[in-house]
Amino acid sequence: MLTLERRQKILQWILREGRAEVAELASAFGVSTMTIRRDLKALENEGLLARSRGGALSRNGLIGEIPYRSKVTSHLELKRGIAKVAAGLVENNSTVILDAGSTTLEVARCLKKSKENLTIVTNDLNIAIELADVPGFKVLTTGGEVQPGVYCLLGEEALAFLRSISVNIAFLGAGAVDLAGLYTPTLDKVHLKRAMVASAAKAVLVADHTKFGRKAFAKVCELKVVDLIITDNQLAPQIVAEMERQGINLILAEPDNTV
Structure with missing residues (x-):
């Protein structure tokens, strides 16, 4: 290991x-x-x-900001399974927001393999680089200040850009999720994520099961604000049952071990 x-x-x-x-x-x-x-x-x-x-x-008990190099290598088979389901929601010739994160990076990789003529908006430099040379893809970054060690874009420029656009679908990540809502470790990401939700006709949370049952410093929104949650099939049954009881749309993805 x-x-x-x-x-x-x-x-x-x-x-x-x-x-x-x-x-x-x-x-x-x-x-x-x-x-x-x-x-x-x-x-x-x-x-x-x-x-x-x-x-x-x-x-x-609070989730802190985990460095990118640690996140990107963990639970890859779970993230790939989630990403495969997420990519299936995207139609060719559509507009997509990809939030910064390691799971959304896997969504980007699935889109790269399976879709055509997409316009991608992201605040993640790694996602922008991943998709920059894909024929038929138009990649836009939000602008803003780069967060060291995480490589996402933050600040007023990023927020203003997100508030100025309208897209078909947005895929959000989260630092932590519980039945009261989704969270991020830092306040500066809260308004960006809310703007992503507001700019999209459909907002989808993508997060593996290890993010659930936790809180982080700043609450983004209640779970019912997003249209769909995609996680893996290792999510605790009691959490699944409570989400279903609350009428939250949830998909449990199978792990994907392919590269």
Whole structure:
């Protein structure tokens, strides 16, 4: 297991359980306690957890901003399955917003393989680069300030651009999701995501199951504001049942192991 993958799994463990001991992590991942201590120190330096005597703690149960290099390699088969379903909602010759994120990057890759003559609007530099040379695709970035380590575009310029357009469909990511709504780790993304929803005839949330049952710092909107949620089939049955009870449109995608 690569270092980044192990650290991502350690972070997910601590976010899920609230805390973890060095010894149990070393046993679970088959590495030395010294390696785990280095991992925990690196994650603490990124502001993702707090080290304690003999282990580490979640930072108040809130999801922080996870660096791009960590997000893009985690749960790929789940994200690809979600992306495949999402791409199936897009018609040729349509206009699409792709929010910044690792799951929306997989949506972009599916669109690249399966669709023609799309106009893509994004605030994600990685998505823009992924699609820039696709024949028949027109790629527009929102403008704005680049967020270091995440490579998304933020600020008034991005917000003004999103408020000035109208598209067929928007795919949003989220830092965290619970039954009360969807969340993002930083306030500066809240208005951008709301503008994406307002600019689209159809708004779709794409997020794997690890984002659910969590909160992050800033609430974007209630779940009923988006038209559809696409996640993977590992979402907890009790969450699925409650969403269905609330009348929330939900698709559970099968994992996709193809590259």
